Amino acid sequence: MRRVKLPNTDLEISALAYGCMRVAGTWNPAEITAERDTAGQASILAAYDAGYTLFDHADIYCAGGCEEIHGRVLKGTPGMRREIVIATKCGIRFGGDPNPDSPHRFDFRSEHIVRSCEKSLVRLRTDYIDIYQLHRPDYLMDPAEVAEAFVALRDAGKVRYFGVSNFLPSKVSALQRHLGFPLVVNQIEVHLGRLAPFEDGTLDQCVGDRIAALAWSPLAGGWLGEGFDAPDSDPRSKLLRAVDEFAALHRVTRTEIALAWLMQHPAPIVPIIGTTKPTRIRQATKAADLDLGREAWYKLMVAARGEGLP
Numbered sequence: 583m584r585r586v587k588l589p590n591t592d593l594e595i596s597a598l599a600y601g602c603m604r605v606a607g608t609w610n611p612a613e614i615t616a617e618r619d620t621a622g623q624a625s626i627l628a629a630y631d632a633g634y635t636l637f638d639h640a641d642i643y644c645a646g647g648c649e650e651i652h653g654r655v656l657k658g659t660p661g662m663r664r665e666i667v668i669a670t671k672c673g674i675r676f677g678g679d680p681n682p683d684s685p686h687r688f689d690f691r692s693e694h695i696v697r698s699c700e701k702s703l704v705r706l707r708t709d710y711i712d713i714y715q716l717h718r719p720d721y722l723m724d725p726a727e728v729a730e731a732f733v734a735l736r737d738a739g740k741v742r743y744f745g746v747s748n749f750l751p752s753k754v755s756a757l758q759r760h761l762g763f764p765l766v767v768n769q770i771e772v773h774l775g776r777l778a779p780f781e782d783g784t785l786d787q788c789v790g791d792r793i794a795a796l797a798w799s800p801l802a803g804g805w806l807g808e809g810f811d812a813p814d815s816d817p818r819s820k821l822l823r824a825v826d827e828f829a830a831l832h833r834v835t836r837t838e839i840a841l842a843w844l845m846q847h848p849a850p851i852v853p854i855i856g857t858t859k860p861t862r863i864r865q866a867t868k869a870a871d872l873d874l875g876r877e878a879w880y881k882l883m884v885a886a887r888g889e890g891l892p
């Protein structure tokens with residue numbers, strides 16, 4: 583697969599990342615059966631074989647179960663660790679953690695960040711995380727405290743680079759001012775069905791500060807992929823028809839058009855592929871070589887906006 587240089591790092595990554603959020607097939611670790619474990623490992627190996635080098639995790643994905651599945655893959659696949667870039671996240675705490683009455687919340691306290699990272703390292707069976715991300719902004723974030731945790735993790739060799747997720751530019755800047763090194767990614771929801779990052783300054787900041795945008799749910803959770811039929815009354819139907827027209831023109835799938843459209847942005851935007859099906863994992867890689875051209879990009883942008891440009 584085509585590779586891209588990750589700005590502000592010495593990392594070269596595949597143009598598409600593989601997202602491991604669904605590899606356990608459940609969000610309840612008690613439900614990880616041997617079959618689910620095997621299927622999850624097969625998904626990760628299919629991505630590895632297809633040339634994906636960036637793998638995205640979070641501590642909350644199946645309460646660590648997804649990281650554990652990947653840890654078992656790493657144990658059984660000599661050489662894989664040094665060929666891939668592992669990203670994971672912390673900072674979201676679900677209700678009941680650690681006490682039954684603890685609420686759902688965000689937690690960027692230094693001790694929580696460091697402890698979460700150390701647990702991820704154990705689950706993933708690795709000595710270091712390549713990119714450690716803060717999952718969702720903590721309203722009580724003290725940037726100096728986050729910086730303290732990041733420096734401790736970096737100096738201990740446990741993390742190479744840091745990033746954020748779902749951060750608006752003001753929050754990225756507030757944190758960046760306290761760090762002596764650049765944040766290298768902002769993982770955001772951006773796709774043909776969600777254009778806000780084009781207008782709210784998020785992608786402007788990515789381009790200007792050379793922060794890569796990792797695009798989560800690049801197929802909008804599935805409806806931008808194959809098999810979804812929107813009736814004419816559905817506001818998404820016009821967009822899907824436009825995507826299908828370009829798919830027919832280029833003799834590719836709807837998925838490839840939706841992903842290629844994202845990858846045309848110079849930030850760069852790196853879509854995180856979420857399917858667990860090996861055939862779809864391989865199919866998506868074709869998008870990395872598809873150049874839609876500027877005019878087609880704008881036609882799709884207009885279809886996605888649902889109105890003409892100013």
Ligand SMILES: NC(=O)c1ccc[n+]([C@@H]2O[C@H](COP(=O)([O-])OP(=O)(O)OC[C@H]3O[C@@H](n4cnc5c(N)ncnc54)[C@H](OP(=O)(O)O)[C@@H]3O)[C@@H](O)[C@H]2O)c1
Nearest residue numbers: 601602603638798799800801802803804807808856857858
């Ligand atoms: N930072 C955050 O807050 C955040 C939030 C959400 C996700 N993420 C990251 O983003 C990654 C991707 O998110 P996502 O899984 O929501 O992505 P997505 O690809 O937009 O949605 C995945 C869903 O779409 C289906 N799908 C995938 N490819 C398809 C295709 N070609 N045709 C039809 N259906 C298709 C999948 O089903 P099948 O498996 O059956 O193919 C699955 O149900 C996650 O793994 C995670 O790493 C991050």
